[in-house]
Amino acid sequence: MTAIVENKPAYDGKELDLSGKSGARAFKNVLATVLIVAAFVIALIPLIWILWTVVSKGYHLLLSADWWSQSQRGVTVRREGGGAYHAIMGTLIMALITAVIAVPIAVLGAVYLVEYGKGTKAARAVSFMVDILTGVPSIVAALFIYAVWITIFGFNRVGFAVSLALVLLMLPVVLRSTEEMLKLVPDELREASYALGVPKWKTILKVVVPTAFGGIVTGVMLGLARVMGETAPLLILVGYSKNINLNPFDGFMGALPTMINQDRTELALQPAADRVWSAALTLILLVLALNLLARLVARFSTIKSK
Structure with missing residues (x-):
């Protein structure tokens, strides 16, 4: 029988010690x-x-319950009382309109860049324009909408015009974040779907987007947080109103940033200073609540592994 000899590497009588660090x-x-x-x-x-x-x-x-249920109608800077209901609702309405317009465009644009337009001239052009939008200041976006909405078409200063300006600010944030999330989806998932005979559009709709849904929602929340605190579009495109106005197509609207701006010039007066800090805290809490809600939606909507 042939003897099996176990070959062991020799280290000149010294054992290799990898446990410590130099x-x-x-x-x-x-x-x-x-x-x-x-x-x-x-x-x-x-x-x-x-x-x-x-x-x-x-x-x-x-x-105080009045803060959440009343407006500032009839309340002067020297007077206490009133609430921020008009500003809270105005902020939420304009943010909702912005999201309804910006999110579908951004998601579809990201899907095109990742799934259809790789390496094409059109994709490079879209990517270049998105990069330009990323660096556009909010006041420039507001002035552009002012020139189109008011100067050219002759419409009035309303909340919807503010939403159009905020779309220009939110669009690149959501598109870039969605693009990165779609790139993180493993190609094996796409190939497995194609191997089963599933069309590309259905693979994107049923496999790719649900897999990246959590990241997409996070990008949407980042975009909303980016635009909800903007002040320049509000100052240029709609006037501040202390009354409750829930119609974004008619009249001035209140918003938390413009409510802060309204009272900031009278910070020496305690009632005005209290309203400024409370409006700022309300805005922070709104963004936080939206982020928590988005996390819950993403958690219960993503594809779960079994």
């Missing part, structure tokens, strides 16, 4: 960890400072 590597590892933690703490300090300031100065009025 002094230089250990120092670099500790240094990198310290720098990352320090950067995180430095970034966290101003965030906590801002949140604490807004919450501590603005929570008083939010505890």
Whole structure:
């Protein structure tokens, strides 16, 4: 019988020890960890400072039921009372119209860039225009809509015009985030669907988009957070009203950013200062509530592995 000889590598009588780290590597590892933690703490300090300031100065009025149910009609800067119902509803209405217009265009544009237009001149043109929109200031978008909506067509300053300007700001954010999420979907899922004879459009609709749905919703929320606090389009395209107006096609509308702007010039007066901080806190809470709602929708709507 042939003897089986077990060959073992020789290390000149020394065993290879991989359990420890060299002094230089250990120092670099500790240094990198310290720098990352320090950067995180430095970034966290101003965030906590801002949140604490807004919450501590603005929570008083939010505890009153009138804040959520009444407007500022008849309330002067020197007077206490009234609420932010008109501004809250105006902000939500304009944000909803913006999302209804921007989200379908952005998602379809991202689907075209990822699934249909790879390497084509049209895709490069679309990508270039999206990059340009990403850097457009809000006041420029507002002036463009003013020139088209009011100067050329002769329409009045209304809330819908604000939504059109916000679409230009929200569109690139949602499109880019959706594009990146679609790129993360494994090609194996597409190929498996094609192998079963499923058409490409149905594969995109039933497999690709649901797989990336959580990321798409996150992008939509980032876009909404980007536009809900904008002030320039509101100042240019619609006047501020203290009355309740739920019609975005008729008359001036209130909004939380313009409510803040209305009272910011009278911060020396305590009632005005309280309304400014409370409106700012309300805006933060609205964005937070929308983000939490989007997380829940994404969690229960994505494809789950079995």
